[in-house]
Amino acid sequence: MSVAKVIELSSSSSTSFDDAIRKGIAKASETVQGIQGAWIKEQKVVINDGAITSYRVHMQVTFVID
Numbered sequence: 001m002s003v004a005k006v007i008e009l010s011s012s013s014s015t016s017f018d019d020a021i022r023k024g025i026a027k028a029s030e031t032v033q034g035i036q037g038a039w040i041k042e043q044k045v046v047i048n049d050g051a052i053t054s055y056r057v058h059m060q061v062t063f064v065i066d
Contacts, residue, residue, distance in 0.1 A: 003065045004036065012056045017043050020057045034064040 011024030021040065029035060039060045046054035 004062050005065055006060050006062050007032070008041075008058065008060050010056065010058050012054050014054055017055045017057055020055050021059065024057065024059060025061065028061055032061070032063050034066070035061055036064055037062050 007028070009024045009028055011020045011027070013019035013023055021038070025035065025038060039062075040057055041060060042058040044056045044058075045052045046056065
């Protein structure tokens with residue numbers, strides 16, 4: 001039997017939503033082992049002077065507990 005835990009993360013990138021997701025997962029992987037998947041709950045852009053300056057994601061990351 002396996003047990004999983006879910007944590008919530010927010011991550012941002014000046015490049016893209018995809019980059020923000022990758023950065024968030026990479027950072028979480030530094031301290032959390034056994035990451036199995038992620039659910040992207042929300043995407044948001046920050047706009048300054050009519051241009052997108054930041055892409056932000058809010059996600060739930062699932063990992064298996066040993």
